[in-house]
Structures are given as structure tokens and as C-alpha cells.
Amino acid sequence: MDFTDSPEEAAYRAKARAWLEENAPKYAVKRGAAMEDDESHDDMARGKAWQATKAAAGYAQITWPKEWGGAGGTPMQAVIFGQEEARFGVGFGYFTIGLGMCVPTVMAFADEATKTRFVGPALRGEEIWCQLFSEPSGGSDVAAARTRAVRDGDDWIINGQKVWTSGAHYSDFGIVLVRTNPDAPKHKGLTMFWIDMKSPGIEVRPIHQMSGGSNFNEVYFTDVRVKDSQRLGAVDDGWKVSLVTLMNERLAVGGGTGIDYSMILKLARELKTDQGTALGDQAFREKLADWYVQSEGLKFTRFRTMTALSRGQTPGPESSIGKIIAANQLQELSNAAVELEDQYGIIDDAELAPLSAAFQGGLLSAPGLRIAGGTDEILKNIIAERVLGLPGDIRVDKDVPFKDMPTGR
Numbered sequence: 001m002d003f004t005d006s007p008e009e010a011a012y013r014a015k016a017r018a019w020l021e022e023n024a025p026k027y028a029v030k031r032g033a034a035m036e037d038d039e040s041h042d043d044m045a046r047g048k049a050w051q052a053t054k055a056a057a058g059y060a061q062i063t064w065p066k067e068w069g070g071a072g073g074t075p076m077q078a079v080i081f082g083q084e085e086a087r088f089g090v091g092f093g094y095f096t097i098g099l100g101m102c103v104p105t106v107m108a109f110a111d112e113a114t115k116t117r118f119v120g121p122a123l124r125g126e127e128i129w130c131q132l133f134s135e136p137s138g139g140s141d142v143a144a145a146r147t148r149a150v151r152d153g154d155d156w157i158i159n160g161q162k163v164w165t166s167g168a169h170y171s172d173f174g175i176v177l178v179r180t181n182p183d184a185p186k187h188k189g190l191t192m193f194w195i196d197m198k199s200p201g202i203e204v205r206p207i208h209q210m211s212g213g214s215n216f217n218e219v220y221f222t223d224v225r226v227k228d229s230q231r232l233g234a235v236d237d238g239w240k241v242s243l244v245t246l247m248n249e250r251l252a253v254g255g256g257t258g259i260d261y262s263m264i265l266k267l268a269r270e271l272k273t274d275q276g277t278a279l280g281d282q283a284f285r286e287k288l289a290d291w292y293v294q295s296e297g298l299k300f301t302r303f304r305t306m307t308a309l310s311r312g313q314t315p316g317p318e319s320s321i322g323k324i325i326a327a328n329q330l331q332e333l334s335n336a337a338v339e340l341e342d343q344y345g346i347i348d349d350a351e352l353a354p355l356s357a358a359f360q361g362g363l364l365s366a367p368g369l370r371i372a373g374g375t376d377e378i379l380k381n382i383i384a385e386r387v388l389g390l391p392g393d394i395r396v397d398k399d400v401p402f403k404d405m406p407t408g409r
């Protein structure tokens with residue numbers, strides 16, 4: 001395991017930091033507890049302008065080939081830039097799903113004309129994409145999608161419902177996974193399309209979240225027409241296409257949560273309690289020791305992933321460990337910190353609450369983080385099967401035609 005930058009990595013970090021210091025401050029935003037984009041016109045305009053600035057300098061998608069507007073850089077350079085960028089308050093989330101998952105899928109499966117039409121505008125932040133996979137009947141089990149598409153000449157007609165679609169309400173385009181062959185087993189009758197979110201028959205209904213935001217949506221499809229030329233991959237081969245998207249999702253979700261052990265240590269040191277400070281409380285000190293050990297484990301797991309990237313290897317399924325630990329620790333630390341703040345814990349104003357309401361934000365976003373991009377249980381299954389080599393989960397519906405699967409009705 002390597003703990004320090006190689007000379008090349010250190011030089012890249014210095015270059016990226018200098019560029020960020022010159023360019024990022026004028027786009028920086030101080031966010032409140034919700035830790036989400038505030039989605040006002042101003043925030044979106046600022047996010048788009050920052051994205052365009054990065055694209056012009058080759059920092060928007062560092063690992064993409066130069067011909068598609070990237071820098072042809074290494075995954076390690078992308079990690080370094082991300083670490084440095086995180087210090088400037090320019091973490092706009094509008095483009096993460098599009099550039100991290102949807103557009104790479106389009107790049108892998110679309111024809112040249114489609115790629116030429118979409119890649120540049122997405123990279124420059126001019127168009128936003130969403131991922132329409134989860135449904136009421138299938139989130140962990142994406143292959144159980146019931147939204148169906150039926151062929152009609154050169155078109156397909158889509159009917160059904162998606163749910164939890166982040167950013168659907170402001171997205172221009174999306175990729176949608178639909179059932180095209182109910183006679184085949186569930187993984188073998190799916191097809192993927194790109195879709196214009198303004199198409200007639202698409203209705204987007206925002207879901208109100210406990211954080212106060214409405215970042216994701218229900219999306220209803222009623223006789224929505226798409227051209228066969230919008231298909232990504234072969235008919236009924238959408239599972240293979242979705243694996244490309246999901247593989248990119250795991251890499252995109254694997255970063256830090258913005259809250260770590262040092263922040264609660266600072267709070268425990270500074271906040272006055274009946275015992276003086278929380279640091280003087282024996283029971284709280286024990287908790288701090290546990291979190292410290294966990295944080296060190298998390299840090300070394302991340303170093304392991306970074307070492308693999310630095311050596312040109314692809315991180316394996318063990319990166320799922322980082323996501324489980326980080327999301328659960330975020331929930332525990334935030335909960336303890338908000339309790340420690342007592343009646344002030346309910347103040348989620350970034351100007352008034354300690355550490356810019358980071359813990360209030362953590363408390364509200366941690367449950368979602370434990371679900372998005374693979375729930376705790378699904379990731380534990382991955383670790384059990386693919387890291388530890390334990391026997392696989394029982395999959396009774398693997399070879400059953402989809403139309404014969406029980407629906408509960």
C-alpha cells in the first residue's frame with residue numbers, strides 16, 4: 001500500500017490545486033443541512049458555469065479520451081482532482097449521474113452520430129441526464145423491471161412507472177431500462193433506450209424528502225413513443241447494457257461523505273456539557289475510540305483502492321466495504337453529534353449551527369446513502385460472494401419466464 005503521492009502525482013496535485021485556487025472561488029456555494037443542490041435558478045446556473053469552466057480546461061471528465069473532451073488522464077488523476085476540488089465548495093451534484101453513469105453508457109453503446117450529439121453538451125453542463133432504472137417492484141433487483149416497451153414499426157411504445165429517479169425534474173435526457181420480452185427469464189428480456197425527458201406522455205412527480213428537498217421523483221410513462229434508433233445495445237440485451245451503467249455507479253458512489261472522526265472530536269472538545277466538555281465524559285470517550293478505529297480502517301481501505309488505481313489496476317468488489325462503513329458511520333456520528341448539541345441540534349441553518357450544520361445534513365442524508373447505489377444488505381451479499389467466496393444467494397427466479405413470476409396480485 002502506498003501512502004504518499006508519487007512524484008508525478010504530487011506534480012499533478014500541485015497543478016490542479018493552482019488551477020482551482022485561481023478559478024473555483026468565484027463559483028463556491030455554502031450549503032445548508034440538506035447537503036443537496038438547492039435547485040434554484042441561481043444554483044443551477046452557477047453549477048452549469050462551473051462545469052463549462054472545468055470542461056474548457058480539460059478537468060470535467062479527466063479519464064475520458066481527448067476526442068470526447070476529456071484529458072485522457074488516469075483514474076488516479078481524477079481522484080486527486082476530486083480531492084482537491086472538494087475543498088472549494090463547488091460540489092454541484094447536477095452532473096454526477098449523467099457524466100458518471102448515463103453518458104458513459106451512451107458512449108459504450110450508441111452510434112457515432114448519437115455520441116457526437118450528446119457527449120459534448122453533457123460534458124459542458126449544457127444538458128443534464130437522469131437514470132431511470134428503479135421501479136416500485138425492483139430497486140435492488142433491477143432486472144425485475146416491469147415498465148414495458150412494445151414495438152410499433154420503427155418506434156417503441158413505453159408504458160409503466162419508474163421511481164427514485166434523481167434529478168428527473170430538471171433533466172433533459174435519461175436512459176431507461178424496459179421489459180421487451182416477458183416470455184424470457186428476467187435478465188434476458190430487457191432493453192435500454194435513451195429518452196428525451198420532454199417526450200409527450202412522460203409525467204414527473206417530485207417526492208418530498210425529510211431533508212426538505214425534493215431531489216428524486218416518480219416518473220410515469222403513458223404511451224411514450226421512442227424511435228428504435230434510440231436503442232442502446234441489442235433488443236432484449238439491456239441487462240448487459242445496465243451492467244456498464246451500474247459498474248460506473250459503484251465507482252461514482254464510492255467517495256467520502258464529507259464528515260469524519262476529526263469533526264466530532266473537535267465538537268466534543270469545544271461543546272460545553274455538565275461534565276465540562278463531552279471529551280471529559282468516559283462513555284463518550286469510548287465511542288470516540290471506536291469511531292477512531294473505524295475511521296482508520298476506512299482510511300486504509302481507501303488507500304488500498306487508491307494504490308490499485310495508482311498501479312493501473314481496477315479496484316475490486318472490496319470497494320463495497322468502504323461504502324457500507326462510510327454510510328453507517330455518517331449516520332452514527334451525525335446522530336451522536338446532534339444529540340450532543342441538545343436543543344441546538346435541531347437548528348439546520350448553515351450560518352448558525354456548529355460546523356455549518358454538517359451533522360444535521362449528515363443525519364438527514366445518511367439513510368439515503370445507505371440505500372443508493374446498493375443497500376447495505378446487497379453490498380454485504382457482494383462482499384460475501386465475491387470477496388469472501390461464500391455460497392451465493394438463492395436465486396429461484398433465474399430461469400423462469402418473466403411473465404410467470406408471481407406478482408402478489
Ligand SMILES: Cc1cc2nc3c(=O)[nH]c(=O)nc-3n(C[C@H](O)[C@H](O)[C@H](O)COP(=O)(O)OP(=O)(O)OC[C@H]3O[C@@H](n4cnc5c(N)ncnc54)[C@H](O)[C@@H]3O)c2cc1C
Nearest residue numbers: 131132133134138139140164165166368371372373375377
Ligand atoms: C438518494 C437516492 C437516490 C436514488 N437515485 C436513483 C436514480 O437516480 N435512479 C434509479 O433508478 N434509482 C435511484 N435510487 C433507487 C435505489 O437504487 C434503490 O432505492 C435501491 O437500489 C434499493 O431498491 P428499493 O428501494 O426498491 O428497495 P428494495 O430492493 O425493495 O429493498 C428493500 C429492502 O430489502 C433488502 N433486500 C432486497 N434484496 C435483498 C437480498 N437479495 N438480500 C438481502 N436483502 C435484500 C434491501 O437491502 C432493503 O433493505 C435512489 C435511491 C436513493 C436513496
